[in-house]
Amino acid sequence: MKDYKTLTTREMFALVTLLVGIKFADTTPALLAQKGQNAFWMIPIISFLIIFPSFLLLIYLLKRYKDKNLVELLEKVLGRFFGKSLGFLLFILAYATLIFDSRNYVEQIKLLYYPQSPTLIISIVFMAVIFFCAKRGFEVIGFTSWIGLPLIKFAVFLLAALIFKEAVWNRIFPIFGSGVQVIVMEGVKNSSIFLEFFLLTIAYTAFKDTKFFRRGSYFGGLFVIFEIILFFLLYTVIFDYNSIDKIAFPFHEITQYINFGDYFTNIETFFMVFWLFAGFMRFIILLYLITWIFGAVFNINEFEPLLFPFAFLALMIGVIPENAIVNELIIRDLLLDISTPLFVLFPFILWIVALCKGELKKT
Amino acid sequence: MKRMICISLLLMFLTGCYDKVELEQQSYNVAIGVDQTDKEGTYEFTFQITNPEVGTTSGGGSDEEPNETVTTNGSDILTAMNTVNSFVSKRMTLDHTKVIVISEELARSGDFLQIIQAASRTTQIRRATQIVVSKESAAEFLNNIKPKMETRTHKYFQYMITRATQTGIIPDASVHRFFQITEGDADLFLAIYATNEHEEKKGEGYEDQYVAGEIPQEGGSDTQFMGSAVFKEGKMIDTLDGQDTRIAHVLDYTLDMDELLSTYPDPIRPEYRVAADYIQKTPAEVEIQYNKNKPTKIDVTVSFQIEVLAIPSLVNYSQNSAHQELLRKAIITDLESKANKLIKKTQEEYGSDPFYWSLFIRDQFIDVPAYEEADWNKKIYPNADITVSFNLKRLAFGKMLNDTNLSEVRD
Numbered sequence: 001m002k003d004y005k006t007l008t009t010r011e012m013f014a015l016v017t018l019l020v021g022i023k024f025a026d027t028t029p030a031l032l033a034q035k036g037q038n039a040f041w042m043i044p045i046i047s048f049l050i051i052f053p054s055f056l057l058l059i060y061l062l063k064r065y066k067d068k069n070l071v072e073l074l075e076k077v078l079g080r081f082f083g084k085s086l087g088f089l090l091f092i093l094a095y096a097t098l099i100f101d102s103r104n105y106v107e108q109i110k111l112l113y114y115p116q117s118p119t120l121i122i123s124i125v126f127m128a129v130i131f132f133c134a135k136r137g138f139e140v141i142g143f144t145s146w147i148g149l150p151l152i153k154f155a156v157f158l159l160a161a162l163i164f165k166e167a168v169w170n171r172i173f174p175i176f177g178s179g180v181q182v183i184v185m186e187g188v189k190n191s192s193i194f195l196e197f198f199l200l201t202i203a204y205t206a207f208k209d210t211k212f213f214r215r216g217s218y219f220g221g222l223f224v225i226f227e228i229i230l231f232f233l234l235y236t237v238i239f240d241y242n243s244i245d246k247i248a249f250p251f252h253e254i255t256q257y258i259n260f261g262d263y264f265t266n267i268e269t270f271f272m273v274f275w276l277f278a279g280f281m282r283f284i285i286l287l288y289l290i291t292w293i294f295g296a297v298f299n300i301n302e303f304e305p306l307l308f309p310f311a312f313l314a315l316m317i318g319v320i321p322e323n324a325i326v327n328e329l330i331i332r333d334l335l336l337d338i339s340t341p342l343f344v345l346f347p348f349i350l351w352i353v354a355l356c357k358g359e360l361k362k363t
Numbered sequence: 364m365k366r367m368i369c370i371s372l373l374l375m376f377l378t379g380c381y382d383k384v385e386l387e388q389q390s391y392n393v394a395i396g397v398d399q400t401d402k403e404g405t406y407e408f409t410f411q412i413t414n415p416e417v418g419t420t421s422g423g424g425s426d427e428e429p430n431e432t433v434t435t436n437g438s439d440i441l442t443a444m445n446t447v448n449s450f451v452s453k454r455m456t457l458d459h460t461k462v463i464v465i466s467e468e469l470a471r472s473g474d475f476l477q478i479i480q481a482a483s484r485t486t487q488i489r490r491a492t493q494i495v496v497s498k499e500s501a502a503e504f505l506n507n508i509k510p511k512m513e514t515r516t517h518k519y520f521q522y523m524i525t526r527a528t529q530t531g532i533i534p535d536a537s538v539h540r541f542f543q544i545t546e547g548d549a550d551l552f553l554a555i556y557a558t559n560e561h562e563e564k565k566g567e568g569y570e571d572q573y574v575a576g577e578i579p580q581e582g583g584s585d586t587q588f589m590g591s592a593v594f595k596e597g598k599m600i601d602t603l604d605g606q607d608t609r610i611a612h613v614l615d616y617t618l619d620m621d622e623l624l625s626t627y628p629d630p631i632r633p634e635y636r637v638a639a640d641y642i643q644k645t646p647a648e649v650e651i652q653y654n655k656n657k658p659t660k661i662d663v664t665v666s667f668q669i670e671v672l673a674i675p676s677l678v679n680y681s682q683n684s685a686h687q688e689l690l691r692k693a694i695i696t697d698l699e700s701k702a703n704k705l706i707k708k709t710q711e712e713y714g715s716d717p718f719y720w721s722l723f724i725r726d727q728f729i730d731v732p733a734y735e736e737a738d739w740n741k742k743i744y745p746n747a748d749i750t751v752s753f754n755l756k757r758l759a760f761g762k763m764l765n766d767t768n769l770s771e772v773r774d
Contacts, residue, residue: 037731112486117381166539168617173725174734241731242546257490257539266458266489 007142007207012200012216013223014145018152018281019196021224024231025156025251025275027104027328028193029244031336032232034329035186038241039177041232046187048225050344051194055221058347059214062204064360070201071296077350077357086346087297093339094199094290095314098283100332102126103318105279107327112252113272123315129280131311134288135304138206141284148277155274156227160234162258167237177241192339197221199289202296248328251275287311390453391415392444393430393517396464396501397478400436406469406478408443409434409502410455413516429514434502439481440488457487461520463494463538464501467592467599470554476545476597479538490539493524496592496599498558498576507559510584524555527588531612531620532571532605533557534591540617545597549721549739551713553591553611556602561585569626569636571605595715603717607705613665614702614751615718616646624672630693631686635676639694642668649723653743661720661749668757669694681760695753702751710747715740 032040058070065073070090075083106123114122134141177183200217207213235250247253255268255275291310295303321327354360396409410433417429433451437443444455463482465475482488497504513519527533534553544552558576574590591608593601603611612620620643626636645666652660671680671690680686709716721739728734737743 039730114382115486121381168719168722170722170725173722174728174730175726176730179730179732240543240547242548243542246546252486253490256486259491 005206005208006139007212009212009216009219011142011146012207012213013220014149015142015200015285016197016217016220017149017223017227018145018278019200019285020194020220021227022278022282023193024228025278026101026108027248027332029232029235029250030248031328031333032186032190033235033244035178036183037177038171038173038236038244039175039183040186040244041172041229041236042177042183043187043190044193044225044228044232046184047191047193048221050188050191051197052221054344054347055194055197055217057351058198058201059217061347061350061354062201063210063214064354067205067210069204069206069296070198071293074350077354077359084297087293089342090198090346091290091293091297093335093342094195094286094293095310096335097195097339098286098290099314099317100321100327100335101286102130102283102314103321103327104332105283106318107323108249108252109276112249113269120319123319126280126283127311127315130283130287131307133280133284134291134307134311137304138203138288138292141281141288145281145285148281152274152278152281155271159255159258159271160230162260163234163238163254166257167234168240169237171237171240172233189340190336192336192343195339195343196286198343199286199293202289202292248325287314384454388453390451390455391459391517392455392457393459393520394462394464394505395440395457395460396434396466396497396505397440397469397475398466398500398502399469399472399474404438405436406438406443406474407434407436407500407502408440408447409464409505410444410447410451411505411508411516412451412455413459417514430516432502432506439478441482441485457485458489459517460488460492461517462524463488463492464497464504464557465494466500466504467496467498468500470496470592470594470599473598475594475599479541483538483542488538490537490542492538493520494536494538494541494554495557495588496554498556499560504557504559504586508584508586510586523586523588527555529621531609531623532590533588534608534611535618536591541594544719545594547721548596549715550719551709551715551717552594553603553608553717554594554599555588556590556592557586557588559585559587561587569606571609571625574602574604591717593713593717595713600713603705606701610702610705611717613643613667613698614647614663614720616649617719617722627694627697629674629676629678630689631678632676635674637671637676637680637690637694638673640670640672642670644668649720651720651724651727653724653727653737655737658746658748659724659743661747663749663751664754665698665751666754666756667698668759669755670759670761672761679765681763681765687758691755691758695755698753699751702753706749706751710745710749714745716744720744 029040032043036043062068062073065076068076071083071087074087077083078086106119106126109126110117110119110122197217204210204213235244238254239247239250244250252268255271258267259265260267287307287310291303291306294310295301295306300306321331390412392410393413394411398407398409400407412431412433414427414429414431416427431451433447435443435446437446444457447455463479469475510519513522524533528535533555536554541552544550556575560576561580562576563579575587578587578589580587590602590604592599593603609620609623612618623641624638625641626638629635629637643665648664650662654660674680678686680690724739724743725734728737
């Protein structure tokens with residue numbers, strides 16, 4: 001890492017928004033709608049309520065143990081062995097997320113925009129772009145996020161405004177979709193759709209001041225949840241409960257549906273540019289953070305050369321699943337279910353251990 | 364050395380344009396027709412390909428036809444599209460498809476759902492594509508469309524349908540809406556009804572009491588878009604004339620309509636009719652009181668305004684308040700009787716509603732299983748107790764204070 005740190009709240013805000021906020025534009029809504037039907041927009045609220053206390057607790061711990069990042073904190077609290085093991089476990093889960101999510105994106109790009117191109121080639125190009133950008137370092141990623149954010153969000157809200165007139169608001173009823181129980185269960189099980197919040201804490205000390213990190217993550221978190229709920233709601237009222245679970249890419253379905261007046265029809269390519277940009281940013285951040293965690297776990301200070309092998313490995317494993325449906329509905333669903341308890345619980349474990357050790361008492 | 368590596372890496376991208384298609388090598392399909400054949404599972408597909416050169420100022424191939432219509436057999440749209448390439452020289456794309464035309468015969472057979480499902484799997488067919496049911500076979504329909512002014516076929520369909528939808532005589536029948544309603548399995552879907560075959564209706568018909576093909580017409584294009592085809596569970600069961608389609612627009616809050624010029628009986632001189640512009644600023648208000656064991660009560664209130672355009676009988680309605688009151692009543696009674704007639708028909712004959720009213724009962728159920736069990740189109744709607752009331756908010760008379768007094772003129 002470079003010695004001077006220039007990142008502030010606004011970069012953190014951009015990082016959170018891009019890393020988590022793009023979830024409404026991939027297959028996450030399709031995944032959640034399978035069980036939640038027309039109330040699937042409530043699932044992220046529940047997930048958020050489940051995961052946010054854990055995240056706040058983690059932030060609290062980071063604040064108490066000044067100037068430590070995620071892995072250093074784990075080591076400090078749990079001891080060398082357990083700390084590193086837990087760090088490694090987090091790394092594995094996050095990396096699996098990267099692999100299957102990236103495949104998912106490749107699949108979307110192929111299906112929607114480049115039907116003739118082989119998946120492998122798209123994967124290679126995709127990973128190459130991510131690798132080269134991630135190589136630039138965290139500061140550049142932060143700045144790029146901040147610069148790109150207004151463009152991306154402009155496109156997104158333009159889309160929301162254009163589609164608004166198609167919405168039939170009565171479709172949010174029956175209000176609890178497939179049943180209160182199902183919604184709550186799904187919300188809890190899929191909490192890890194927000195797991196990126198935890199990964200960002202590896203960069204806790206990379207900001208000009210740690211308070212910028214905290215502030216950025218609160219604002220970013222609130223903005224993201226608002227954005228996700230807004231779009232999930234829009235999907236519900238546009239597609240209705242019987243169709244929403246059949247549509248794999250509701251975001252693209254919407255971009256294909258709208259027109260800009262009578263003259264500008266078929267305008268989805270306009271949105272595709274921003275969507276691709278956002279997608280790239282997400283994976284650049286993700287790849288960088290994951291490699292960082294790995295580096296921290298294995299005491300590799302110069303971890304940036306590892307970006308290449310990790311990108312390559314992600315590419316190779318990513319092309320294994322046969323098709324997008326297997327990837328999405330089986331593997332990713334399973335992955336989300338597995339990672340949820342870990343991510344929700346580990347800050348509590350840390351907190352309890354720290355409390356028992358009496359380290360939280362001294363100011 | 365580094366520069367060389369960079370350059371050679373960049374060379375790699377030159378080979379990789381897998382999806383590159385030259386504009387020259389594509390042909391744009393604007394309409395797809397689907398017909399039945401004798402063999403089950405095989406359909407006749409008609410593609411209407413537009414010629415982008417026509418109507419451009421750059422000239423060039425001005426002698427060419429504005430479009431090419433080809434027909435072939437196949438089991439689904441995409442494979443048929445490939446077969447067509449044995450006699451169409453370019454790669455066909457469906458991205459600009461504006462309408463899917465199905466013959467009434469196919470629509471009534473109920474196979475349409477399978478065909479359109481298969482089509483929606485590809486990203487090429489847009490959800491905004493309109494569904495048109497033609498009285499004759501779809502191939503015949505598409506072959507005989509000869510617009511006189513708007514020779515570019517894609518613009519013809521776009522403007523024709525946009526305009527006719529604005530007047531409410533045909534419904535908005537996008538593929539998107541078809542799926543919402545058909546998969547929702549509660550209400551009826553209305554598709555656009557059109558034909559080239561003319562068969563004049565016997566007896567009197569007012570301005571919108573026609574279905575396509577019945578409108579007396581001289582000159583212009585033979586193609587008439589009028590009325591709607593009623594689909595229940597993906598299968599066509601009946602047609603509605605333009606007037607009923609307009610009523611459906613009035614009662615359905617998801618359908619928009621800009622203009623409804625219509626005539627109403629003249630209460631004082633019944634041999635004449637009063638022409639007026641019907642303006643509806645707010646959608647119909649539907650209130651449903653769901654009763655599990657006795658008929659559900661549905662109250663519909665429509666608030667509207669009337670601007671009188673012509674009074675051929677020259678009766679003084681604008682200044683005589685007693686006359687005005689009569690006219691008010693006549694208009695309301697006329698609308699209510701039309702609406703009630705249509706509702707009665709849908710309850711008794713169709714067993715479901717084309718107004719998307721099931722939306723309004725959904726908030727009375729806590730979750731989807733409860734809602735589905737209550738069964739809108741089998742149990743609730745056919746037995747419901749429905750009252751429609753029209754509420755005339757404003758009666759205006761345009762810019763003339765009074766009409767010419769005929770007896771004074773002819774004095």
